Amino acid sequence: MxxxxxxxxxxxxxxSHGRVTALKEVSLSIxxxxxxxxxxxxGCGKSTLLKLIGALIRPSRGTLLFDGVPxxxxxxxxxxxxxxxxxxxxRTVLDNVLLPTEILGLDKVKSRNRAMDLINLVGLGGFxxxxxxxxxxxMQQRVSLCRALIHNPSVLLMDEPFAALDAMTREELGFExxxxxxxxxxxxxxxxxxxxxxxxxxxxxxxxxxxxxxxARVVDIDLARPRTIDMEFTQKFKSYSGEIxxxxxxxxxxxxx
Amino acid sequence: MTAEPNAATxxxxxxxxxxxxxxxxxxxxxxxxxxxxxxxxxxxxRQFQVPAWLLPSPSLIGQSMVxxxxxxxxxxxxxxxxxxxxxxxxxxxxxxxxxxxxxxPLLQNTIYPILLALQSMPKVAIAPLLALWIGFGTLPKIVxxxxxxxxxxxxxxxxxxxxxxxxxxxxxRSLSASSLQTFVKIRFPTAMPHIFVGLKIAITFAVIGAVIxxxxxxxxxxxxxxxxxxxxxxxPLAFGALVLLTIMSIVLYYxxxxxxxxxxxxxxxx
Numbered sequence: 001m002x003x004x005x006x007x008x009x010x011x012x013x014x015x016s017h018g019r020v021t022a023l024k025e026v027s028l029s030i031x032x033x034x035x036x037x038x039x040x041x042x043g044c045g046k047s048t049l050l051k052l053i054g055a056l057i058r059p060s061r062g063t064l065l066f067d068g069v070p071x072x073x074x075x076x077x078x079x080x081x082x083x084x085x086x087x088x089x090x091r092t093v094l095d096n097v098l099l100p101t102e103i104l105g106l107d108k109v110k111s112r113n114r115a116m117d118l119i120n121l122v123g124l125g126g127f128x129x130x131x132x133x134x135x136x137x138x139m140q141q142r143v144s145l146c147r148a149l150i151h152n153p154s155v156l157l158m159d160e161p162f163a164a165l166d167a168m169t170r171e172e173l174g175f176e177x178x179x180x181x182x183x184x185x186x187x188x189x190x191x192x193x194x195x196x197x198x199x200x201x202x203x204x205x206x207x208x209x210x211x212x213x214x215x216a217r218v219v220d221i222d223l224a225r226p227r228t229i230d231m232e233f234t235q236k237f238k239s240y241s242g243e244i245x246x247x248x249x250x251x252x253x254x255x256x257x
Numbered sequence: 258m259t260a261e262p263n264a265a266t267x268x269x270x271x272x273x274x275x276x277x278x279x280x281x282x283x284x285x286x287x288x289x290x291x292x293x294x295x296x297x298x299x300x301x302x303r304q305f306q307v308p309a310w311l312l313p314s315p316s317l318i319g320q321s322m323v324x325x326x327x328x329x330x331x332x333x334x335x336x337x338x339x340x341x342x343x344x345x346x347x348x349x350x351x352x353x354x355x356x357x358x359x360x361x362p363l364l365q366n367t368i369y370p371i372l373l374a375l376q377s378m379p380k381v382a383i384a385p386l387l388a389l390w391i392g393f394g395t396l397p398k399i400v401x402x403x404x405x406x407x408x409x410x411x412x413x414x415x416x417x418x419x420x421x422x423x424x425x426x427x428x429x430r431s432l433s434a435s436s437l438q439t440f441v442k443i444r445f446p447t448a449m450p451h452i453f454v455g456l457k458i459a460i461t462f463a464v465i466g467a468v469i470x471x472x473x474x475x476x477x478x479x480x481x482x483x484x485x486x487x488x489x490x491x492x493p494l495a496f497g498a499l500v501l502l503t504i505m506s507i508v509l510y511y512x513x514x515x516x517x518x519x520x521x522x523x524x525x526x527x
Contacts, residue, residue: 056427074431082424089523090446102442103434131523151432159424 001068002029003155003187004053009062011048011213021212022048026062028206028215032154033185035178038206039198040248045213046191047159053189054078054157066155076104079148081161085140087132087147093119094128097146104151111150118146121180138169145177149184158190162197171229174201178227195248199240200227207247217247313493318500321493328482333501335478339395339467340509343402344460351407352452355414359444360436372411380404380466384473398470398478405466406459413455417448450524453517460513464506479505 011023023045030036038046051057052064055074064071079100087096094115101111119128122142132140141161148156162170174197181188192198198205202221209216221240223231231237295315301307302314309317322329358364380401387397421443429439471480479498486494517524 051427054427054431056430074433076432078431080428080431082428084422084424086422086425086428088443088446090449090521099442100432103429103432103438133523 002065003032003034003067004028004030004189005063005065005068006030006049006053007063009049009052009064010060011045011052011057012060023052023059024212024214026213026215028218030187030189033187035181035188035190035201035203036206037190037192037198037202037204038208039192039195039244040208040213040216041193041210043210043213044208045210046193046208048213049208050157050159050189050191053155054080076151077153078155078157079151079153081141081144081148081156081158083160083163085132085137085144087140087143089132092129092131093124093135093143096132096143097150099147100151106151114152115146115150118149119143121183122146122176136169137165138173141165141173142176145180149180149186153186155187155189158188160191160193163192163194170197175227175229177201178225182226195241195244196232198244199223199237200232205240205244207244209248217244219244310490310492313496317493318496321491322497322500325494325497329479329497329501332477332479332482332498333505335395336464336467336471336480336502337505339398339470339478340402340463340505342395343399343466344406344463346399346403347406347410347459347463348456350403351411352414355411355418356440358411358415359418369415372408376408376412381469384469387470388474393474393476397473398467398475401470402463402466405462409458409462410452410455413451413458414448417451417455418444420451421447449521450517453513453521453524456513457510457517460509461506464502464509468502 006026006028009023009026010021013020013022026045026049038049040046048057052059053066053071055071055078066075066077088099091099094112097115097119098111101108101115116128119125122145124139124142124146127135127139132143135143141164145161148158162173165173177188178201190198190201199221205219205221206215207217207219208214219240223234223236299314299316302312307314313321358369383404384397384401387400391397391400425443429443434442467478468480468483471478472484475481479502482498483495486492486498
């Protein structure tokens with residue numbers, strides 16, 4: 001059974017220019033502990049798809065099964081990381097990480113221990129009493145990752161989580177995410193508009209195209225794990241990213257800027 | 258404020274553009290300028306023998322302040338009382354009302370637009386009516402203060418409560434947080450810096466409101482004292498009252514700013 005099963009999913013919005021189709025006939029099955037990246041230009045509906053999987057918005061039509069059950073409301077089995085860390089400025093790193101456990105009413109002592117483990121895992125040990133404004137963008141995003149993992153969800157949704165960071169930090173965090181994923185397996189759905197990032201991280205890349213947002217191709221990435229930076233320069237890697245670039249830019253809806 | 262010595266040092270390292278002594282330098286500069294201007298004022302008044310009823314010299318103002326100190330203190334207390342009670346009343350009413358407006362689409366579409374429209378009405382112009390309706394005691398002054406403070410606080414609070422970033426609201430919703438949890442843990446703390454912006458605007462208006470109330474009709478307060486002493490050509494005393502009003506305004510403003518530093522240490526400072 002797939003972890004997440006999507007079939008014939010449609011999402012339309014009412015806008016001032018009439019109805020806008022954000023997603024059209026999207027079907028996708030995601031296996032347990034799979035690392036899937038959604039890649040495509042803006043307007044291709046990748047973030048909309050992620051929000052649908054998080055049950056933050058409702059589909060206009062179609063099926064969305066989570067563990068084989070129709071997903072009607074948000075589930076606590078999901079952790080979310082956004083492009084902005086959106087940490088609470090009045091809370092320390094530790095208290096920011098603990099926020100979901102307070103809302104879910106989880107055991108305080110256990111949560112605290114787990115939070116400290118996670119903070120150490122992402123390399124922020126010793127920073128747990130610091131406030132967000134004292135941290136760099138990369139460090140803030142690490143805290144936001146800990147916050148997404150604190151209640152041990154089986155699915156991690158990431159909406160362009162490294163897009164606001166500089167290229168070096170971005171790469172560093174990508175490898176760190178894979179290291180964490182390796183030790184504590186989860187189903188990860190990762191939205192990006194960076195093709196290299198999409199290929200480097202994923203088991204499968206879902207290439208999407210805009211107007212209307214739909215899946216153009218799903219590419220299996222057959223590269224060994226753990227992934228390394230050198231892989232980017234292999235022929236195989238280049239052919240994957242070439243294929244995805246081709247699919248995205250060839251589409252009739254794609255802008256040719 | 259010194260509970261986090263490590264954090265404080267780190268912050269300084271991170272902000273090389275804002276040297277620690279910049280506020281000190283600014284304060285020193287402003288003080289020196291003020292002293293210089295006062296000396297120039299004193300000199301010009303003496304040099305051109307300006308009559309005291311027209312423009313008293315700083316030294317004469319000081320003299321009359323000492324001479325009339327008990328009256329000045331008494332009237333100051335009245336104005337301070339009106340200001341603080343009106344201000345507190347505005348906080349007590351507009352913050353809960355802002356919460357209600359943010360949470361109730363009905364209020365948002367009915368009362369709130371009217372409140373915003375009423376904001377453009379010059380509250381000062383109501384002061385004579387208030388005197389007509391509730392007389393010449395301290396109550397009408399408190400009401401004027403309340404009215405001028407009410408709008409900045411409710412607008413700041415309402416916009417602050419609505420200022421939670423959309424992704425954060427998504428995160429909270431994904432955890433199925435209750436409305437109360439969302440309010441206590443997210444919305445209200447997010448609104449706090451905004452509320453203090455409103456409070457700082459309101460407290461400056463508050464003193465003005467009290468004085469206006471006193472101008473319209475009263476037997477006490479610094480506004481009354483200015484009115485009476487001007488009409489009797491005791492200009493130095495009017496200036497003395499003005500000095501005290503200014504000091505009161507500044508002290509109240511910095512009192513709020515200090516409270517902000519304590520209650521909202523994460524707020525941006527400038």
